[in-house]
Amino acid sequence: MRTSFENTEVALALKSNSELERALFLFEMIKWKPLVKIGAVLTKFSLKFNLPVEGLIRSTVFDHFCGGTTEDDCLAGIDKMYSKNVHAVLDYSVEGKEEEAQFDMTMNKILKTLEYAKRNPAIPHIVFKPTGFGRFAIYEKLSAGEGLTPEEQTEWNNVKDRYNRVCRKAHKYNVSILIDAEESWMQNAADDLAESMMSKYNKEKVIIFNTLQLYRHDRFEYLKGLHQRATIGGFKIGLKLVRGAYMEKERKRATRLGYQDPICADKNKTDILYKDALNYMVKNLEEMSIFAGTHNEESTYVLMQLMKNHKIAADDKRIWFGQLFGMSDHISYNLANIGYNVAKYLPYGPVKEVIPYLLRRAEENTSVVGQTSRELFLIKKEIKRRKSELIGESDMPAVNDSNYLFKDETSGNL
Numbered sequence: 303m304r305t306s307f308e309n310t311e312v313a314l315a316l317k318s319n320s321e322l323e324r325a326l327f328l329f330e331m332i333k334w335k336p337l338v339k340i341g342a343v344l345t346k347f348s349l350k351f352n353l354p355v356e357g358l359i360r361s362t363v364f365d366h367f368c369g370g371t372t373e374d375d376c377l378a379g380i381d382k383m384y385s386k387n388v389h390a391v392l393d394y395s396v397e398g399k400e401e402e403a404q405f406d407m408t409m410n411k412i413l414k415t416l417e418y419a420k421r422n423p424a425i426p427h428i429v430f431k432p433t434g435f436g437r438f439a440i441y442e443k444l445s446a447g448e449g450l451t452p453e454e455q456t457e458w459n460n461v462k463d464r465y466n467r468v469c470r471k472a473h474k475y476n477v478s479i480l481i482d483a484e485e486s487w488m489q490n491a492a493d494d495l496a497e498s499m500m501s502k503y504n505k506e507k508v509i510i511f512n513t514l515q516l517y518r519h520d521r522f523e524y525l526k527g528l529h530q531r532a533t534i535g536g537f538k539i540g541l542k543l544v545r546g547a548y549m550e551k552e553r554k555r556a557t558r559l560g561y562q563d564p565i566c567a568d569k570n571k572t573d574i575l576y577k578d579a580l581n582y583m584v585k586n587l588e589e590m591s592i593f594a595g596t597h598n599e600e601s602t603y604v605l606m607q608l609m610k611n612h613k614i615a616a617d618d619k620r621i622w623f624g625q626l627f628g629m630s631d632h633i634s635y636n637l638a639n640i641g642y643n644v645a646k647y648l649p650y651g652p653v654k655e656v657i658p659y660l661l662r663r664a665e666e667n668t669s670v671v672g673q674t675s676r677e678l679f680l681i682k683k684e685i686k687r688r689k690s691e692l693i694g695e696s697d698m699p700a701v702n703d704s705n706y707l708f709k710d711e712t713s714g715n716l
Contacts, residue, residue: 307599310684312639313632316382319688321366325628326681328366333674356653363660367628368395369648373418376650384424387638388646391427391480391624392419395649395659400437402460408434409464413471420475427511427593427622427645429480430468432492436461441488465495466502469510473503480542480593483513486552486564497528504538508591508620511540516575517549519566525579529586542593542624543579545572577604584608584621591620593645597630597673602637616641629673632680 307313314322369376373392380390394411412430419425432441440458443450450458472479481496483489496512503509514521525541532539549565556563566572580601583590594605602623608614609621622643625634638644649659 307602307632307636308680308683309636309639310632310680310687313635313680314684315635316386317631317684319685322681322685322688324362325366326678326685328363329674329677329681333678359657359660360653364653364656367626367649367660368656369627369650371650371652373415373650376648377418380422380424380648383646386635387641388634388644389427390425390648391429391645392425393429393647393649394434394651396651396655397431397433397658399434402457405435405460405464409468412468416468416471416475416477419477425477427478427480428472429482429647431482432484432488432495435464438484438488441484441491444491444494445488462495462498465499469499469503473509476509478509478511478540478593480511481513482542483515483544483546485548486518487555493524497531500532500539501535501537504540505536506538508538508540511542511591511593513542513544513595514579515544515546516579517546517566517572518564519571519575520564522575522578522582525582529589532589539583539590540593541579541583541590542595543576543583544595545576545598573598573601576601580605580608584612584614587612587614587620591622593622593624595624595647597625597633599633602633606642617643619643629677 317325369379369390369392376390376392383390392415394408394415396408396411399405399408408430412428412434415428419428436457440450440454440461443454444458469479479499481492481499484492493512496510499510500508500512514525516522528539546565552565553563556565566575576596576598580592580594583592584605592605594601596602605621605623609616609618614621622645623633623637624645624647625631627646627648634644634646649656
C-alpha cells in the first residue's frame with residue numbers, strides 16, 4: 303500500500319512564499335547542531351535577563367512551530383488546516399511548573415480548550431502532559447513504589463482530581479483526550495492514572511488515550527497486559543503510539559544509576575516494536591483505538607497496509623495519524639488528501655512559556671537522522687516548483703535529492 307508523500311503542491315499548499323522562505327531559513331539553521339546549542343544558551347540567557355528577543359522568536363521559530371499565544375490566536379490556523387481535512391490537537395505547551403496554583407491554571411486552560419473543541423469539528427482531540435497537573439517528584443516516588451507523606455498524598459489527590467475533571471468533561475463533550483508520556487522513572491504512576499481514567503470513561507467508546515513509547519523495550523508487553531486488564535474490566539483502550547522523546551536522558555540516567563537501559567538497543571528494534579504494536583492493535587480494533595504519532599514514512603505505510611488488509615476504511619474514526627505542526631506536512635496533507643484521519647499537534651501559549659518546547663523541537667531535529675534534510679528537500683522542491691510555474695519553465699532541472707535521507711524516524715512525543 304504505497305502512496306506518494308512527495309507531492310509538495312498538496313503538502314505545502316497552505317504556506318505562502320514568505321512562509322516557505324522562513325521555513326527554509328529555519329531548517330537550514332537547525333541542521334547545524336553547534337548552532338542550535340549556542341542558540342539555546344543565548345535564548346535562555348536573553349529571556350532570563352529580559353532582553354528584547356521575544357519579537358524575533360515570535361516572528362521566526364514560534365510562528366513556524368506554534369499556533370499562537372491563545373486559543374483564539376489559533377483559530378484562523380485551525381480553519382486553514384481543516385480546509386484541507388487536517389484536524390488540530392490543541393496543545394497548551396507550558397512546561398516545568400511546580401506550584402499547585404500553576405497546575406490548577408493549566409487544568410483550567412485544558413477545560414477552556416475543551417469548550418473550544420466541543421463546538422468545533424476541526425478539534426477532535428486535545429492533549430495534556432502528566433506533569434502539567436502535578437509535580438514530577440510525586441509521580442517519581444509513586445512509580446518507585448515509595449510511600450507519600452500526608453502533604454504529598456494531598457497533592458496526589460489533587461492530581462487525580464484534575465485528571466478526573468478534565469476526562470469527565472471530555473467524555474461529556476465527546477472530545478478525545480491524549481495524555482502524553484514522559485520519562486520512564488515517573489511513567490508507572492502516569493500509566494496507572496491514565497488506565498483508571500480509561501476504565502471509567504472508555505466503556506462505550508475510546509475517549510481517553512494514553513501514550514506508548516515504543517523505544518522502550520518493555521512497552522509491547524505493557525500493551526498486552528493492558529489489553530488483558532481492559533478485557534476483564536470491560537473498557538476499551540486508547541493509545542497514542544510514538545517512538546519517544548527522551549532517549550539521551552534515559553540512557554545517561556541508566557548508566558549513572560547502574561540499572562538496565564530501558565531504551566531499545568538500536569533503531570531497528572524500535573521500528574520492529576512500533577510495527578508489532580500497530581499490528582496488535584489493528585487486529586484488536588473492536589476493543590482499541592489508535593493515534594499513530596509518527597513522522598516516519600515507513601511506519602505510515604505499514605499502518606495503511608494493515609488497514610487495507612483488514613478492510614478498514616481510511617476514515618474509520620478508530621485510527622488517526624498525527625504529526626507535529628511545522629513538521630512532516632508531506633505526510634499530513636497527502637494522507638488527508640486521500641481520505642485518512644489526520645491531526646496536527648498545535649502548540650500554543652505565551653512565547654516565553656513555550657520556549658522549552660521550541661528548544662526541544664530544534665534539538666530533536668538535529669539529532670534525528672534525515673529529519674531536517676527531508677524537510678529542506680521538500681521545501682526547496684516546492685519553491686522550485688512555484689518558480690517554474692511562475693515563469694512557465696516546466697523543463698527546469700529537477701531538485702537535487704542526493705541529500706534526502708528517507709530512513710528518518712519521529713522525534714518529539716510523536
